[in-house]
Amino acid sequence: MLSIQSAFALDPQAKPDNVSRAMTGALMSRLQNSGFNPNDPRYGNTLARISPQLSGVAGTAAAVTVGTVTAPGWASVALAVGVGAVITYAVNLGIDSLVRWLFRNDGKIDESGDSLPIQTSTAMTIGGAYWKVSFHSGNINIELAGGDGEAIARQGYFEYLSQTNQNTSSTPNCSPSTNQVACGVIFALRQASGAPTSCPAGSMFKNGMCSAYTFVSPAAVPQKTALTPQQATNDIPAVDLEKKLNPAIVAALVNKAWQQAAAQPGYDGLPYPQSKPITATEAATWTAQNPDYAPTIRDFTAPNPATTASPQPWALPQNPTAATTTPATTPNANTTNPAASNAQENLGADPAIGAPTLEQTPTAQMILQPILDLLPDLKNFSPTMASGICPRPTLNLFGHTQTFEAHCAILDNNRDVIRAAMVLAFTLSALLIILSA
Template structure:
């Protein structure tokens, strides 16, 4: 036993001093371009779902006008720093494009993630292990109100009441409704299959970060096991995300909100020539989730959403939307009429001055009504004076010799007595025959 202990100790010492090869594990490579793909794909699917054909010139123009708007917003977004790279991320761009108005409740960045973000005007509130919004007595900011853009839009303190009213405004009746607590939404199915979507929104009363409104006062969030950090910069909020959340697929609510804001803001620019933004029927989370399910390999992760998205020589416009989001090579949508030439560029317009001494144009003399009708009235002049010759006939009266001479004249008397009726009948018969001849020609 003593020898075994000595052997075991010697072996452990030997293992401690022996070198072992080790390899460092590279961090996952973020792909912010996946967000571009998702926004473009959801936009295109949503436009087609609203009855617009892909060959409509305004279809491509919508993508082409939304991309520059995203670039402008990204130019004013807060820089996110990861290592030696400092550039706006889709997360900071979302903050700059107005997620405060698009998403008025704390939303998880990834599906089934732990951390929720509430987008403010310039900062982010972070809620870890928080209760779902449906269980919070009051909203994180302001009164608990539920709003929709469908059926004329509006807000109410009850999700069911707001959805039912929107359905009634559309002439529909409610069938069934369900909550999605993780997204703070309520969906009402109607008798025609159309769904009414209602979202939790910020009410009229504003409370400080980390508080909620109840009973005419702002109360601090003190739920058991909840961690709240308020007023965070994008950098601070991103650094607080656990690795487990970064690996998860991005919440479709964020892509739907980005697509809505990009389309809405592009449509407000002067000279916009794309499709009108459907204010009463915005892009929904369901539509974004449908595209994610159909194209899982092109759907972004949380890491793609929060990583810097710098301009590079190979990708000078990192915010451009691709015309084909599922193509292997990501190419941005070209500007409308790009590459065309003006055939009159070498033929400049001549300036004829204030008085070029060019007379007024002359018009042909307008023909009179008689001149217009003469070609018809003068047809077949030889027949204009045709007259049918009069003819008189005698009713034949045959005679037979049978036990004397008999004259058969009873038919003459019958015809003469009904002369007017026979004339009318024959006139009608000849008119009918003439009509059939004309129609068969």
């Protein structure tokens, strides 16, 4: 089983500067995507003004001790800068990490964890090596066999809780070894041969058949509240330390630092976008493009002391991908007005320039008149009313003259209806012509 141990006791290879690199990368990506040129003085000023803000916060942050090194880490700076106001939920420290932290506003951390992965991927082959649990006491009878020792031991403990009417969600502390795994009162023993049957990966032999495991996996980190940064750091599972830091934490760090720096007197960088802060997606995009500088959980929680090689450990670098991080300096510092030596133009108390004049405000008639004056010849146009006579054709047949006029009577009797229908048809045709133009 994965053990809970001190995060940095044996590994000195943490790179806290990768956190500042990622912060600069996320910030620069946002500024460039917003249309700001890196040559813009405010661009560099923004980086430079955030660095002192972070240094000031680090001076009040809790220290973290690892081995012989004691100094604030990015984790305690994140608490001090107030990322809890941005990440208001328990967030996984890393991508696919087991441990989650809730950054509280009182400088403490609430922690919880996802389930530890218990191996259940070894198939059992009939007659081959296997693990077994055989426990009989009073009315308790447990007989299990499978290919994975800890899984069988935990399943045996689950069966024990079930048969003794105890809470089956309880998880024991298990002690695995080469040939034995102890979980509470249950022991799983490794057998070199004689597996009773064959069961595929992910299953065990129980009650004469292969069944899926049903035990409850233990949490990597139990639910704990109000921990100091040191306590929370000590609880991080070793398997999590090299996992990539959650980009949401990087985004929250740079957002809070930028927001606080922009509120300081004399700030001359770009304003903080209150309605559109830097997102975790933007931070993740930069780390994906620069995987060599992507920070890990170890980098985030390690002490970050000032050293000869890094005298300003909290300063954001000018170039996040440079071999050596150079802190951003203020481009406008110690500069003078290039026109300061020019003679000042003074127009006096009354330069007699006169008041500006404005054009007459046009009336509605003046605005519409050009339209009304269009095509003056059409103003007096009057259409003529055509008059027609219903045709009455005649036909001479067998010495008689036949006149066809029944249709005239029908048309005259329905004159109004036909007129209305024709008006409607021509109106619709005209409307379609106008709308299609």
